[in-house]
Every structure is written in structure tokens, then in C-alpha cells.
Amino acid sequence: MDVIAAIATGSAATAIGIVRVSGEGCFALCERVFRAANGRPFAGQDPRKMVFGEMLDRDGRVIDRGLAVRLPGPGSYTGEDCAEFHCHGSPVVLRELLSALFAAGARQAQAGEFTKRAFLNGRMDLTQAEAVVDLIDAETAAAARNAAAQLDGGLRRVLEPVQEELLEVTSRFYAVVDYPDEDIEDVRPEEIAAALRDAAGRLDHLLDTCRRGQVLKSGVRTAIVGRPNAGKSSLLNALAGYDRAIVTDVPGTTRDTVEESVLCGGVLLRLIDTAGIRDTEDVVEKLGVERSRQAVASAELVIVLIDGTGDITAEDREILELAQTAPHYIVADSKSDLLPPGEARVLSLPRGIREPDAYLAVSSVAPGGLRLLEAAVAKLFPAGDPGEAGSLLTDRRQEDAARRALEAVRRALEGLEAGLTPDAVLTDAEEALEALGELTGRTAKEEIVSRIFSRFCVGK
């Protein structure tokens, strides 16, 4: 493939910046932009060993002194011949070096193209390539750990046995259907059914991880709602650890929604602080209240704050009615530091309203005032077994493909049990393989064919 080049590091001035190159013949290009201090040509540098030298611009003038490394394929990231230049991290220097590489015959790499080549060259499957993006975008240490384990093949290792079983099933059926005259061992329905059942079980187990995977990667969309002055913005600030939103003792301070991602009980919450909900004639506040309602409609978790220093009012009850429409809701009495300890309020819910997932007290100012909330959130979105890292489904595309695979396996199984002909069962098993292929990028067709022929006698 042609030679691609790109700045691999950020766009701001940094201590060190890296330009990377990949593709057949890239060492000859590097020769034109780098003069090693050891006097050896680039192609003659030791593999994977940093060498000091001068970086040259397109007119051969020195623009930096730094380190370069030659990374011969196939044992490189992309599987091709690669090289890296570690310069001083000035955006100008990096761009000059890049354009020198373009002048020497490289072209700008597209987004993700290095990793795409790694995939195309069989260095990783699609689940691993996606893990690279997840790792770079990870917002929490737990999400990074999961992505790192997926990059190490965690998800691939879960899917491989399922693919193996389905390949075995389909190739057997094919052999029998397409080559009836060959002396091939017959399809044994009980064996096939056992394999399909096992595949279904594994996929089922995998699909159980979707919710945890999505919480881990994308977090939980959470709206904080309540009457004006209940302490919503204070709670957002306390969870964020800095003064994100304006707090005053004037009811109606927050007019628009304010968003911030926070860690609460080890769970990434995408918090939306909202305008206090009340009947108002103020035009701006009215619009804000409308947005609060929208935030509830789009939230997975709603935290209803009730001012702990006052009684529960009719307005609070209306807000509870709204909140219970969300998949999860927690009710919290605020400002618990202002109350005498020990006297827990009993929440009397309006008729017909679902029990909240938790009812507790919070203080946004007292040390440890959020402990109960953190515990409730952690319980609502359990982290799962640490050994599970890397083998969770973390996005909708993956989930959708795994679900289609499972449905097809189930259909195959039903067909088999109903005594359908092999070719009917085959269609479903192949569909399952295809769906798994979308997940891993492994195309089944060729593998099926080679397996069919491996059943033939040697010399045939």
C-alpha cells in the first residue's frame, strides 16, 4: 500500500511530538527527511532502536534535532514498514516535517488509517481496532482498563469459540448437501443441536454485558430535578468537585440546563442540572422549566432533590410524578447538614407512583454528605466482575450484531428440532456467522469453503 504519514500527537505545543509514516518503501522517503548522526542511511538503522539526527524540511534545511526509529514490517503496528520521528512538539516543526514527507512522496493519512491497515494486514480484528478508539476516548480509568483488555483480544476470545462452532456446523451441512456422493460423515442432528445450543448460551451471556458495557463507556445520562432552591446546582458542583454552575439563595437561579460528567460511586454520570420546576410567568424561566422536562424525558436516571429543610409540597409531588417516568429515579432530601441527625423523613408518594430506586439524604457541603447517593448509584449500576474487563459489549453496533447472531442461532436450532432440511438450517447458521463477521471483521465465506474441502480425503 502507498505511504501514509501523519502527526500522531496533539495539535497544541507539547514537549515532544511524533510524526509517523507507514507503507511500502517508506524508508527511502525517510532518508530524504532525516540525517542520522551515526552517518548510516535510514534503511540501515537498527530496527526498533531510536537514533538521533537532524530533521530536514522540503528544501533540506534543518528544522529540528530529534530521534527517529525504523520499524520494519511485518512486526510493526500496521504490519507494514513504518517509521517515527520524535521531534520537539512544536506544531510548526511537525507540519514542516510532514510536508517534507509529502514532497518525498507520502500522502496524508486519513483518520484511523494506520489502525485500518493494522486490521487489513491481520494485525488485529475489528473488536481490537474499535478498542483503540475506546482507549483513546476513555473518560474513566475503568473504561480505559476495559478498552485495554479488549485491545488485548478480550472480546475476540469470547466470539471465537462461537464462530468456530458455527463454522463447523455450516461446513458439515454444506459438505453433505453439495457433495452427496462423497464419503463424508453424515450430519448428526444431536451433535449439531448441542453446538448450536452452546453458541446460543455464549451469545446470551455476552448480551447480558451490554448494559454494563454501555454504562462503562458512555456513562449514565442523569437529570437532577427539583423545585427552585432545592440545591440542584450545589449537588452538581459537589459531584463535579468545582463550581460548575451558579449557586445563589435566589430561587430560579438556574435558567438553562448545565451539563457535566462526573464520577459518582465509581459510575460515570452525564449530569444535567436543570432549572427548578415551578409554575412561573417569567418567559425565560418558563423555557428553562420546559428544558427540565425534556431532560427528564431523555435521562436514564433522574435524581429528585427535595429541600430537606421544608415540607414536601404539592409541587414536589408533581415532580415525583414526572421523575418516575424515567427508567430509574432516586429521591434525595437535600441540605441534610442543616437537620438534626437521626430523624429520617418518611416519603409518602402520590397514589399510583412507582417506588423510587432509593430514598436518601444528601448534603452538598458536609464532608461525606454524598456517601448515600454514591452507594445508591453504585448499587444501581454495578461494575461487574473485574475479570469481565475486555469482554463486554460497549456499543450499539456490537450489540445489534450479537443480537442478530443469537436470533439466527435460535432459528437454526428451532429448525433442527422441527426436523427441517439441512439447507434451511444452514441459511440461519450462515446468517449468524455473517452477523458475527460484522463484529469481528472475520469473513466466514472462505473459511467455510476451506473447511468443506478439508473433509475430503487427501488426494481428492
Ligand SMILES: Nc1nc2c(c(=O)[nH]1)N(C=O)[C@@H](CNc1ccc(C(=O)N[C@@H](CCC(=O)O)C(=O)O)cc1)CN2
Ligand atoms: N511511539 C509509539 N507509541 C505507541 C504506538 C506507536 O505506534 N508508536 N502505538 C500504536 O499506535 C501504541 C502501541 N501499539 C503497538 C502495538 C504493536 C507494536 C509492535 O511493533 N508489535 C510487534 C512487536 C511486539 C514485541 O516486540 O513483542 C508485533 O506484534 O510483532 C507496536 C506498537 C501505543 N504507543
Ligand SMILES: Nc1nc2c(ncn2[C@@H]2O[C@H](COP(=O)(O)OP(=O)(O)OP(=O)(O)O)[C@@H](O)[C@H]2O)c(=O)[nH]1
Ligand atoms: N447548608 C446547605 N445549603 C445548601 C446545600 N445545598 C444547597 N444549599 C443552599 O441552597 C441554596 C440554593 O442552592 P442551589 O444549588 O442554587 O439550588 P438550585 O436547586 O440549583 O436552585 P435553582 O437553580 O434556583 O432551581 C443556596 O443558598 C445553597 O448554598 C446543602 O447541602 N447544605
Ligand SMILES: [Mg+2]
Ligand atoms: Mg440551580
